[in-house]
Amino acid sequence: MHSLVSRVVDVQEAILAAARARDLDAAREALFIDLLITMSSNRCAAMADGMPDRQKTELRALGYA
Numbered sequence: 001m002h003s004l005v006s007r008v009v010d011v012q013e014a015i016l017a018a019a020r021a022r023d024l025d026a027a028r029e030a031l032f033i034d035l036l037i038t039m040s041s042n043r044c045a046a047m048a049d050g051m052p053d054r055q056k057t058e059l060r061a062l063g064y065a
Contacts, residue, residue, distance in 0.1 A: 007037060011030055011034045011037065014026070014030040015030040015031060015034065
């Protein structure tokens with residue numbers, strides 16, 4: 001399973017590669033994906049407030065909270 005942390009690193013590497021190549025379309029796409037990951041993480045963290053501790057721990061381990 002490709003973890004969230006690995007995906008974030010992949011996206012950050014894509015942003016850097018696009019910037020180095022001066023490929024604005026690829027950079028925009030990678031930045032948009034990065035934004036979606038950030039929004040998903042923030043939403044999961046907000047939803048985790050009412051969860052039992054076991055579920056919060058699992059979300060943290062997955063990189064969501």
